[in-house]
Each structure stands twice: as C-alpha cells, then as structure tokens.
Amino acid sequence: MTHEQIWAPWRICYIQGTHEKPPAQAPHPSLLPGADPQCFLCVDVADTAGRQQGVVWRGDRTITVLNRYPYNNGHLLVAPQRHLGRLDGLTPDEQLELSQTLTRMVGLLEKTIQPQGFNIGLNLGRTAGAGLPGHLHWHIVPRWVGDTNFMPVLGNTHVIPQSLDALWEVLTAELGKEQQG
Numbered sequence: 001m002t003h004e005q006i007w008a009p010w011r012i013c014y015i016q017g018t019h020e021k022p023p024a025q026a027p028h029p030s031l032l033p034g035a036d037p038q039c040f041l042c043v044d045v046a047d048t049a050g051r052q053q054g055v056v057w058r059g060d061r062t063i064t065v066l067n068r069y070p071y072n073n074g075h076l077l078v079a080p081q082r083h084l085g086r087l088d089g090l091t092p093d094e095q096l097e098l099s100q101t102l103t104r105m106v107g108l109l110e111k112t113i114q115p116q117g118f119n120i121g122l123n124l125g126r127t128a129g130a131g132l133p134g135h136l137h138w139h140i141v142p143r144w145v146g147d148t149n150f151m152p153v154l155g156n157t158h159v160i161p162q163s164l165d166a167l168w169e170v171l172t173a174e175l176g177k178e179q180q181g
Contacts, residue, residue: 030046031043031045032083035083036083039083039134039135040068040132041063041065041077054168056168056172056175057101057175058081061080061082063080064079064101066164072147073113073162074141074142074167075140075142076105076139076140078102079135079136079138080094102138108174109140109142113167113170115143117142117144118141119140119143120141122137
C-alpha cells in the first residue's frame with residue numbers, strides 16, 4: 001500500500017481553534033461608514049489591493065472573497081459591502097446584487113474548476129453557526145462526487161487540492177476575460 005502526504009497548512013489554525021484575531025488597531029482609512037474594523041469582510045471591502053485579502057470580485061454593493069478556511073476547493077463568501085447582520089436591513093438593490101453575484105460566482109466556478117454541484121447557504125446568527133454574525137455572508141461550496149470520502153470521518157480532515165493563491169489566479173483571470181469580452 002502506498003502512502004501519499006496531504007498538505008493543507010492553512011487549515012490547522014482553524015481546526016485547532018487557534019486562529020489569531022486581528023489585533024486592535026486604528027480604523028482603516030477607507031472603511032465604509034458603520035464598518036467594524038475587527039470584521040475581516042469590512043477590512044476586505046476597504047482594502048483595494050484585493051489579492052492579499054483574497055478578494056475575487058467587487059460589485060457596486062457586494063464583495064466576493066475566498067474563504068480562508070475552505071470546506072472544499074473553490075469555497076467562496078459573497079457578502080454585502082455594508083456591515084450588516086440582518087436580512088431585513090438589506091436594500092432591494094443589495095438583495096438583487098447579492099442574488100446576481102451568487103449566480104455569477106456559481107457560473108465562474110463551473111467554468112474554471114468544474115464542480116458537479118454546490119452547497120450555497122447563509123448562517124444567520126451565532127446559534128445558527130455564523131462565525132461572523134455581524135456581517136451577512138453566503139457560502140458557495142463546490143462539490144464533487146466522492147469529496148466526502150473517509151478523511152472527514154477518520155481524521156476530521158478535509159482535503160483541499162488547490163492553494164488559495166492558485167485558485168485566486170484562476171478565478172480572477174476568468175473574470176478579467178469576461179470584462180474584456
């Protein structure tokens with residue numbers, strides 16, 4: 001029997017619950033009104049560099065980022081740019097753009113990494129599993145036949161076959177082609 005090494009170093013802090021909270025700092029100069037400087041999505045909205053934060057797409061009212069602790073390859077978060085924790089606070093324009101962005105990102109993932117299905121959802125409130133209950137965000141988790149193999153059962157481990165940086169390259173290159181064409 002051969003043994004293959006699986007390496008996913010970005011997951012260990014999340015699995016062990018030791019991921020660091022950002023230190024208290026002065027507010028980012030570009031934070032939107034009402035933003036929380038300790039909220040990674042608010043910081044992602046304010047940071048126009050994009051790649052360092054894993055920002056894949058910015059709409060007028062939404063942002064799409066790579067999940068830093070993905071459940072599966074291609075796991076994205078789609079959120080309103082405003083720091084908002086309740087659905088009834090969304091404007092109709094935000095609701096529309098969120099829906100359109102979810103649809104667009106599913107199409108992008110289908111085109112670039114060819115998943116066979118998706119789990120798409122929102123955890124509303126800490127009790128429902130929201131790790132960031134103050135800022136609404138939808139998860140898009142690509143799925144493939146067999147991606148729930150023995151690893152999660154035996155080793156409490158998920159295997160992610162692509163680095164976040166490589167995924168960012170693929171997704172943003174395809175979005176760039178769409179913008180040009």
